[in-house]
Amino acid sequence: MADVILVNSNFTGKTFLSTFTSLKKKQPAVLYPSINFKGFDVEVTDKDRENLVPPSAKVVFLSINRYERKKNLVLALEAMDWLKNKVSEEEWKGICLVIAGNPDLFNIVH
Secondary structure, eight states, rough: OOOEEEESSHHHHHHHHOOOOOGTTTTEOOOHHHHHHHGGOOOOOOHHHHHOOOTOEEEEEEEEEEEGGGHHHHHHHHHHHHHHSSSHHHHHHHEEEEEEEOOOOOGOOO
């Protein structure tokens, strides 16, 4: 009975249609999540910047995902462990992994 069905990506739209097969006549519209600009209103100090990535980092691997099992964040950790065994101790000091993201609030179990 909804006038419009919104999803946050084309992928989610396809998943929606394959899940709710009786609603095939209702094509979901994509509304991409907006940026929360309030997070940019905070002044970042030089000390804050220093703590984000170690100054010794020459190579930074960045993983941006929701924190949930299907995103396989363990793979990034396993890859770093593999890499640690392939490079010298000196090279390892210059390698950094940053994992950033947000929990998928719908998958939190209380």
